[in-house]
Amino acid sequence: MRPIKAVLRRSALGHNIGVVRRHAPHSRIWAVVKADAYGHGLTRMLPVLAAPSPAGPDGLALLELDAAIRLRESGVTKPILMLEGFFTADEIELYSRHRFTSVIHSLQQIAMLEASTIAAPIDVHLKLNTGMNRLGLVTRDAIPALARLRACGKAGVITLMTHFADADGPGGVAEQHARLNDVLAQAGKRSGMSAQLPLSLANSAAILRYPETHADWVRPGIMLYGCTPFADEPEFSAAHFGLEPVMTLKSEIIAVQDLAPGDRVGYGGTYTARKAMRIGIIACGYADGYPRHAPGTNQHGTPVLVGGRRTRTVGRVSMDMIYADLTPVPDAGVGTPVTLWGEGLSADEVADAAGTVSYELLCALTPRVAVEVLE
Numbered sequence: 367m368r369p370i371k372a373v374l375r376r377s378a379l380g381h382n383i384g385v386v387r388r389h390a391p392h393s394r395i396w397a398v399v400k401a402d403a404y405g406h407g408l409t410r411m412l413p414v415l416a417a418p419s420p421a422g423p424d425g426l427a428l429l430e431l432d433a434a435i436r437l438r439e440s441g442v443t444k445p446i447l448m449l450e451g452f453f454t455a456d457e458i459e460l461y462s463r464h465r466f467t468s469v470i471h472s473l474q475q476i477a478m479l480e481a482s483t484i485a486a487p488i489d490v491h492l493k494l495n496t497g498m499n500r501l502g503l504v505t506r507d508a509i510p511a512l513a514r515l516r517a518c519g520k521a522g523v524i525t526l527m528t529h530f531a532d533a534d535g536p537g538g539v540a541e542q543h544a545r546l547n548d549v550l551a552q553a554g555k556r557s558g559m560s561a562q563l564p565l566s567l568a569n570s571a572a573i574l575r576y577p578e579t580h581a582d583w584v585r586p587g588i589m590l591y592g593c594t595p596f597a598d599e600p601e602f603s604a605a606h607f608g609l610e611p612v613m614t615l616k617s618e619i620i621a622v623q624d625l626a627p628g629d630r631v632g633y634g635g636t637y638t639a640r641k642a643m644r645i646g647i648i649a650c651g652y653a654d655g656y657p658r659h660a661p662g663t664n665q666h667g668t669p670v671l672v673g674g675r676r677t678r679t680v681g682r683v684s685m686d687m688i689y690a691d692l693t694p695v696p697d698a699g700v701g702t703p704v705t706l707w708g709e710g711l712s713a714d715e716v717a718d719a720a721g722t723v724s725y726e727l728l729c730a731l732t733p734r735v736a737v738e739v740l741e
């Protein structure tokens with residue numbers, strides 16, 4: 367077996383749920399588990415995800431219908447929120463049967479629900495576009511949409527929802543939050559329409575930075591997996607918030623090369639040795655999910671731990687291998703353990719070096735990487 371493996375620590379997920387609870391003590395938690403729990407494997411994380419609240423989350427949010435049905439088949443009884451809702455009218459029956467809560471983000475979905483013949487109403491998160499311009503009804507459609515949902519008798523509990531575009535950046539949430547509050551004020555004028563309208567607004571960044579957005583349901587994703595949403599702000603690292611990485615991607619050095627000054631490394635020879643040096647060849651490449659754009663030039667490397675010590679990559683990432691400068695680890699050789707990201711080296715730092723976000727690294731892990739699950 368190639369020595370690469372992803373080690374997943376379930377207790378870290380449990381710990382990070384606790385961090386969410388400490389930040390938003392009065393909110394219920396939708397654990398966002400789309401994309402197979404951000405690449406960790408929904409089934410592998412299930413013992414923590416299905417644990418009763420408060421140790422486990424209050425509900426699970428995703429958008430893949432097959433995965434949601436499998437959750438019900440494996441005995442999950444907590445609420446399940448479908449983040450993009452139903453795509454076609456025939457899915458509504460499944461939502462009703464499996465008690466899925468549907469995001470409703472368009473007038474087309476409302477028309478489909480009105481026309482459906484479901485026996486039991488489905489709970490709904492009515493999604494408003496308050497400025498992100500991705501999914502959601504424009505705010506002027508909100509009140510008529512609410513009225514239609516109430517009137518059709520096919521919506522159970524109706525929660526209002528929005529999503530922030532820049533909770534992790536300089537734009538913040540104020541403008542979007544104000545637009546949402548306008549809708550609530552209008553609903554309040556219509557014979558107490560806003561009464562009994564729970565709210566769900568906050569992703570990880572808003573949970574950590576904007577307590578005024580916590581409301582009834584928070585929707586943490588990336589922080590559950592132990593990464594920070596504030597990739598551009600080193601002072602707001604995952605460690606700063608006490609988040610623990612769930613995934614550690616590990617491998618080993620499988621070969622060593624001694625370079626003379628002027629020797630070049632890898633495809634395209636993008637790194638040139640300036641002095642005599644040793645490099646370690648690591649069994650991990652882009653076919654394992656390591657980002658091909660992680661730099662390894664003379665100017666910029668990507669951090670990597672070899673034998674527990676920090677060094678940097680040199681050369682271009684190939685399909686199955688990368689190279690590490692062994693100068694800071696002179697005793698390293700074939701078999702020395704390597705951490706690509708996780709415990710001791712946050713995926714946030716590796717992502718930052720590679721010009722992406724930790725979300726992408728975690729989701730990109732490929733099926734050929736062996737997985738070991740620890741409690």
Ligand SMILES: *Cc1c(COP(=O)(O)O)cnc(C)c1O
Pocket residue numbers: 398400449529568569570571585586587588589595
């Ligand atoms: C993915 C997603 C989240 C979670 O976002 P994080 O930044 O990972 O916390 C929350 N809400 C919606 C609608 C999402 O699509």
